[in-house]
Amino acid sequence: MTLEFKPGSVVDTKRAVRFGAWRVAEYRFYSMSKWMASVIAFGLGNPILYLISVGLGIGALVDANTGGGGILGVPYIQFVAPALLASAAIQGVMDEVTFPTMDGFVWDKLFFAINATSVSARQIADGVMIVALGRGLFTTLMYLGVLLAFGAVPLTSVVPLLLSSMLAAWGWSSVMLAITARLERDEGYFALIGRFVIAPMFLFSGTFYPLEQMPIYLQPLGWISPLWHSVQLGRHLSYGMELADGMFFVHLGYLAIMGIVGMRFVYPKFKERLSR
Amino acid sequence: MSNNVERESVIRARSLTKKYKDFVAVDGIDFDVYRGESFGLLGPNGAGKSTTMKMITSVSQRSSGELTILGKEPNDQGPEIRAHLGVVPQKDMLDRELKVWENLVTYGRYFGLPRKWLKAKVEELLEFAQLTDKRNEKADDLSGGMQRRLAIARGLVNEPEILLLDEPTTGLDPQARHILWDRLFRLKEQGVTLVLTTHYMDEAEQLCDRIIVMDKGKIMAEGSPAELIRDYSSKEVVELRFGTDKNEIVAKQLEGRGDRLELLPDRILIYTEQGEALLTSILESGLHPVTSLVRRSSLEDVFLRLTGRTLVD
Numbered sequence: 001m002t003l004e005f006k007p008g009s010v011v012d013t014k015r016a017v018r019f020g021a022w023r024v025a026e027y028r029f030y031s032m033s034k035w036m037a038s039v040i041a042f043g044l045g046n047p048i049l050y051l052i053s054v055g056l057g058i059g060a061l062v063d064a065n066t067g068g069g070g071i072l073g074v075p076y077i078q079f080v081a082p083a084l085l086a087s088a089a090i091q092g093v094m095d096e097v098t099f100p101t102m103d104g105f106v107w108d109k110l111f112f113a114i115n116a117t118s119v120s121a122r123q124i125a126d127g128v129m130i131v132a133l134g135r136g137l138f139t140t141l142m143y144l145g146v147l148l149a150f151g152a153v154p155l156t157s158v159v160p161l162l163l164s165s166m167l168a169a170w171g172w173s174s175v176m177l178a179i180t181a182r183l184e185r186d187e188g189y190f191a192l193i194g195r196f197v198i199a200p201m202f203l204f205s206g207t208f209y210p211l212e213q214m215p216i217y218l219q220p221l222g223w224i225s226p227l228w229h230s231v232q233l234g235r236h237l238s239y240g241m242e243l244a245d246g247m248f249f250v251h252l253g254y255l256a257i258m259g260i261v262g263m264r265f266v267y268p269k270f271k272e273r274l275s276r
Numbered sequence: 277m278s279n280n281v282e283r284e285s286v287i288r289a290r291s292l293t294k295k296y297k298d299f300v301a302v303d304g305i306d307f308d309v310y311r312g313e314s315f316g317l318l319g320p321n322g323a324g325k326s327t328t329m330k331m332i333t334s335v336s337q338r339s340s341g342e343l344t345i346l347g348k349e350p351n352d353q354g355p356e357i358r359a360h361l362g363v364v365p366q367k368d369m370l371d372r373e374l375k376v377w378e379n380l381v382t383y384g385r386y387f388g389l390p391r392k393w394l395k396a397k398v399e400e401l402l403e404f405a406q407l408t409d410k411r412n413e414k415a416d417d418l419s420g421g422m423q424r425r426l427a428i429a430r431g432l433v434n435e436p437e438i439l440l441l442d443e444p445t446t447g448l449d450p451q452a453r454h455i456l457w458d459r460l461f462r463l464k465e466q467g468v469t470l471v472l473t474t475h476y477m478d479e480a481e482q483l484c485d486r487i488i489v490m491d492k493g494k495i496m497a498e499g500s501p502a503e504l505i506r507d508y509s510s511k512e513v514v515e516l517r518f519g520t521d522k523n524e525i526v527a528k529q530l531e532g533r534g535d536r537l538e539l540l541p542d543r544i545l546i547y548t549e550q551g552e553a554l555l556t557s558i559l560e561s562g563l564h565p566v567t568s569l570v571r572r573s574s575l576e577d578v579f580l581r582l583t584g585r586t587l588v589d
Contacts, residue, residue, distance in 0.1 A: 003404050003432070005466050008346075008360050010435040015388040016359040027382045031373060109369045115335055116363035117386035117434070118355045274337040 011118070020119035024127025026055070028100075029134065043142035047088065051150055054080055058208070071211065072238050077152040082161055082234025083207040085140050085147075086227055089165040092139030093173035094198070096132035098190045101180045104128075105273055112274060121271040125263070128177060129170075133258075136169035153238065160237030168230030173253040174262025181269040201225045203233075229254045283310040286438055287332060287467055291341035294327050301327040303493035304341060308440070314470040316484035318477070318575065321507065324493040325473035326366070329442050332471065333363055346437060359387060362436030366443045368427040369413040372416035372561065376407055376426055379415050384433040397433065404459065421452025439463065441472040445479055457459070457482050477575035487575070489582060496582040501575055508581045509573040510535050512551030516544045516558070516565040526563060533558065538580060545580075 032039065048193040059076035063069075104111035104124075111124050112212045119127075140162060153161065176193075183189055204221040205211070205228035211219055222228040229251040235241035236248060243251075287309035294302040302324040309315045317325040320454045330336035332341060334357045336351035343350055345357045352447050370379055384394040394511060402408045415426060424444065425570040431439055444460065445453040460483055464470055474480050480487050481501045489496045489504070497504055514534065518526045520542065534548035547552045553572035559568075579585075 001401060003463075003466065005435055007435055007468060008437040010393075011359045011387045011389065013356050013359045016386075017355040018433075019388070020355070020386070023386050023388070026385060030378075030382065031371065034373070108372060109367060110371055112365065113369035113371075113383075113430075114386060116333060116358060116361075116365065117383065118359035118388070120355050121335075121388050229301065275330065 013118075016118035020123030021126035021130055023088055024114060024124055025130040025134065026120060028096075028127070028131040032131075039138070040142070043139050044146065046091075046139075047084070047143040047146040050084055051077075051146060051152065054084070054208070055069075055150065066167075072235075072241060074241075075152075076155075077147075077150075078154075078239060079235070080208060081147055081153045081157070082164060082225065082238060083205065083231045085143050085161050086168045086230040086234060087166040087207070088143045088173050089136040089140045089169035090198070090201075090227065092136035093132040093159050093169045094142060094194075096135050096171045096178065097128065097177040098193075099186075101128055101177065102183065102186055103189075105181070106185060111270075115274045121274045122267050125177070125270040129173060129263075132177070133166065134175045136173070136268050137166060140165045140169075158236035161234050163230060163239055164230045164234035167233070167252070167255045167259075168226045171226045171258030171262070174259045174266065176262075178262045178265035178269065181266055181273065199223070201227050204228075226255055226258055283313075285309065285344075286346055287315075287471070288344045289328075289342065292328070292331065292343055293340045294324075295339040296332060300493050302331070302338075305488075305489055305490075305493075305495050307495065307498065309469065309471055311437075311469055312467045313485045314472070314483055316462045316480045316577070317471070317473040317490055318475070318480045318484075318487050319473075319490035319496075320579075322474055322492075323490040324571070325490055326442055326519070327329055327493075328471055328490075329440060329471075332440060333361065334358055338523065345473040359434065360437045362431035362434065362439040364424075364427050364431040364439070364441040364444060366446065368423045370415040370423060370426060370430070375412050376418070377402065377411045380428060380430055380433055383430045387434040389434065394433070395499050401429040401432060404432075404462075406451050406455070409428075416537065419454065424448060424452070424456060425459065428456070432463075436468070438469045438471060441470065443473055443524040444476070445474070445476065453479075477579070480575055489575075489579060490584075491579075491583045498579065504575060504578045505573050509577040511549050511573055512547075513571050513573050513577060514546040514548060514551050514555050515567075515569040515571065516543065516546070516559070516563075517567045518563075518565050526565075529563070530558070536581075543566055545577070547577070 031248060053075045062076040070076050114124055115121055144158060144161065148155065204218065205225040206222055211228060213220040230245060233251045236243050289305060289307050291306065292302060293304050306321040316329060317324050327336065331338050331350065332345060334345065334354035337351055348357050350357055359522060374382065380398045380401055381394050384397065390472060402411050405427060406429060407422060407429065410422060415423060419424065445456055448456065460470065472483065486500055487504060487562045488498045497508060499507065523544055524539060527544050530537060530544065530546065534546040534554055536547040538545040546554060548580055555568055555570055
């Protein structure tokens with residue numbers, strides 16, 4: 001058996017070096033499609049459970065005690081929706097920028113194999129981000145679908161809520177990816193981050209009630225949380241909750257800066273690590 | 277190699293150096309790899325072979341010196357260079373969850389190759405790697421030798437100008453090694469430029485037209501296997517074992533026999549042009565080795581001569 005071989009003439013160099021990030025993403029999505037059923041099951045299971053628990057339970061209680069007025073003029077479920085969606089988006093990206101990224105560097109070392117092709121380290125990092133955001137978007141859409149089906153949010157809120165959630169997902173995943181890229185091995189860091197960063201973030205970001213309800217000395221926990229900034233944006237954009245002067249841009253800027261600064265650390269670290 | 281001047285250099289290194297903080301992994305080496313040849317970097321673990329390979333792969337930047345690959349500068353044209361390289365890493369780095377054929381297609385996609393073209397190419401590669409009947413198995417379920425062949429097939433998916441292999445047969449059993457050598461030999465016959473690192477002398481002798489022997493980041497010698505053996509060893513070697521305690525004592529008595537004598541912990545090596553004659557005369561002189569053997573001189577002997585150490589890690 002002889003190979004047909006025309007060394008150097010098959011690959012179009014210009015084409016090969018472009019869109020590397022999308023090819024990394026293409027490959028990941030292809031691999032993921034093999035366990036699509038469980039992705040969908042988890043994606044749907046979570047929001048349904050939350051909606052039943054928060055919407056039917058707490059929501060009914062709050063709405064009943066506010067004479068049907070809900071919180072800040074909207075039904076409780078509509079108040080909570082931006083927070084649920086943003087945390088879903090954050091959880092979605094976390095699923096990609098933690099263990100699968102570690103796998104690429106440490107366990108199966110697939111990033112090294114990819115980096116041996118015309119795909120650059122930077123494109124691999126961008127590819128991971130595309131996939132992470134894709135997963136975040138997917139999870140958010142599932143949530144949103146359930147919320148819409150339950151009539152919990154008006155159709156007009158869909159686009160603003162997607163924007164605010166995905167902005168949080170981007171800021172968070174970029175910072176998280178910078179952290180993962182620095183970890184030489186797992187040693188339980190992801191579990192710690194889940195327990196001591198993500199969980200408190202979920203609880204102290206004005207998720208279930210306005211952050212102002214907290215004593216002032218606890219409010220800074222919300223101020224530093226990307227979730228809070230996203231929730232504020234989401235509430236403003238989806239049902240017009242009032243924001244103090246300039247705060248719209250503060251929220252937007254905070255998340256954007258997280259995203260940009262995170263990636264500034266991600267790129268050189270990916271390059272350094274893949275050169276070993 | 278008399279006509280190097282006319283041949284096209286596809287890899288050119290001058291004073292190539294790689295430092296990690298205080299440690300110099302590659303210490304100012306010069307070499308050329310010419311199109312169509314099979315070039316070997318030989319040396320023990322830690323000699324700087326893999327570091328050199330990483331610089332050729334254009335993922336690791338050199339600390340100083342010059343390096344040109346396919347006429348390009350690896351520091352800023354890494355992706356353009358790698359578009360025409362095939363890389364077979366030491367650890368196969370396959371996607372163990374994907375099927376054999378999927379590993380090949382996904383890899384081809386990184387080079388921007390069209391799916392339709394890849395479909396046909398993959399069948400060809402599977403046949404070449406003798407994996408056609410394993411095409412639908414997960415890479416994880418293949419034996420070590422098959423995984424290595426898959427890694428080689430993967431490295432060929434872009435029809436590279438240079439195929440780089442880092443320790444291609446380390447960890448494989450003898451049969452798997454021979455199958456692999458056969459496949460690599462076929463590639464060489466088709467004019468693919470091969471660059472491989474190895475710490476196996478027999479592998480270098482089997483596969484390489486030209487070799488550089490590396491130790492501690494430096495090139496100790498360069499040439500074809502035959503040239504190296506001729507220049508740094510003798511035609512034959514007599515190996516004698518008298519037992520661990522006695523080797524040293526007997527070695528003193530044997531001083532002066534043959535061209536050169538090496539005393540190793542477990543045996544004595546005597547280099548000579550006429551192995552059988554020397555062995556006969558040693559036996560006639562009343563010495564009784566536990567085992568004795570006359571063999572052809574190999575690159576192992578070259579390495580021993582150059583560094584005073586054996587290659588076994």
